[in-house]
Amino acid sequence: EVQLVESGGGLVQPGGSLRLSCAVSGFTLRDYAMDWVRQAPGRGLEWLGRTSGRYTAYYAASVRGRFTVSRDDLRNSFYLQMNSLQIDDTAMYYCARGHNSFDSWGLGTLVTVSS
Amino acid sequence: DIQMTQSPSSLSASVGDRVTITCRASQGVSRNLGWFQQRPGKAPKSLIYDASNLQSGVPSRFSGSGSGTDFTLTIDSLQPEDSATYYCQHYITYPYSFGQGTKLDIK
Numbered sequence: 001e002v003q004l005v006e007s008g009g010g011l012v013q014p015g016g017s018l019r020l021s022c023a024v025s026g027f028t029l030r031d032y033a034m035d036w037v038r039q040a041p042g043r044g045l046e047w048l049g050r051t052s053g054r055y056t057a058y059y060a061a062s063v064r065g066r067f068t069v070s071r072d073d074l075r076n077s078f079y080l081q082m083n084s085l086q087i088d089d090t091a092m093y094y095c096a097r098g099h100n101s102f103d104s105w106g107l108g109t110l111v112t113v114s115s
Numbered sequence: 116d117i118q119m120t121q122s123p124s125s126l127s128a129s130v131g132d133r134v135t136i137t138c139r140a141s142q143g144v145s146r147n148l149g150w151f152q153q154r155p156g157k158a159p160k161s162l163i164y165d166a167s168n169l170q171s172g173v174p175s176r177f178s179g180s181g182s183g184t185d186f187t188l189t190i191d192s193l194q195p196e197d198s199a200t201y202y203c204q205h206y207i208t209y210p211y212s213f214g215q216g217t218k219l220d221i222k
Contacts, residue, residue: 035211037159045151045159045202047211058209061116094158101149101164101206108158 002026002104004095009109016085020109022078022095030073033098036080038091039108046091050098051078085113117141117205121214129222132193136217138186138203147207150179150188153216154199162201163188195221 008020022034033052039045049059049069057069068081078095090113096102118141128134138148146166151159161170163179166186176191190197198221203214 044216045153045204045213047204047213050209050211060210096159098206100168100170101161101204102151102159103161103164103170105158105160 002097004097004104004106006093006095006106006109009093009111011112011114012085013115014085014087014113016113017081017083018085018111020080020082020093020095020111022080022106024076024078024097027097028073029071029076029078034069034071034078035096035098035102036067036069037094037096037102037105038089038111039094040088040091043091048080048093052098082111085111087113089113116210117144117208117212119203119205119212119214121201121203121217123217124215125218125220127220127222128193130193130195133189133191134193134219135190136188136201136203136219138181138188138214140184140186140205143183144205144207146182147205148179148181148186149204149206150177151202151204151213152197152199153202154196159202190219193221197221 003025035050036048051069092108094108097104148166150163153159167179200216
């Protein structure tokens with residue numbers, strides 16, 4: 001069974017950093033592109049970025065230069081490093097497998113940016 | 116960047132009805148279009164990929180059609196559990212983007 005489990009969310013002050021993790025099981029991570037998507041409270045879905053290989057990443061304009069996606073295929077994990085966090089980065093963050101659109105999703109991890 | 120626009124933003128229908136949600140892309144996305152369902156407080160769930168292919172385990176009352184810039188999601192014989200927000204998303208070029216969502220209420 002394909003499973004994705006996010007972790008690492010929490011409360012952080014403006015300007016701070018946070019690293020989210022997505023642990024996967026039930027499939028071989030290196031065979032798939034992986035994506036991060038977020039959803040601010042009461043808002044819609046926003047695609048953030050993708051890694052389709054160890055050294056290939058793509059980003060939304062809203063996070064380019066502040067967020068970095070990476071992966072460790074041996075550890076079956078996928079990451080989102082978030083720097084210079086702002087109030088409007090407050091959201092639920094989801095990881096998703098980039099196969100047949102986004103066929104599998106985690107349950108999400110909540111990030112709150114507040115002083 | 117490609118913008119995705121859904122209509123309507125919300126709708127209300129009864130059990131057993133047929134509903135259609137429309138998604139329009141600001142430029143052609145071929146058939147690189149997916150549909151998602153999100154129930155309140157839950158993670159999104161993929162329903163359809165490549166415009167018309169049903170994900171495994173999704174009931175056959177859901178169907179998708181379209182190509183280029185205009186797409187539709189149709190739900191036949193509405194069930195109470197179909198109450199949710201539905202999103203379209205393109206994945207032809209980066210950055211990917213979602214529509215703003217269509218909230219479906221079951222009367």
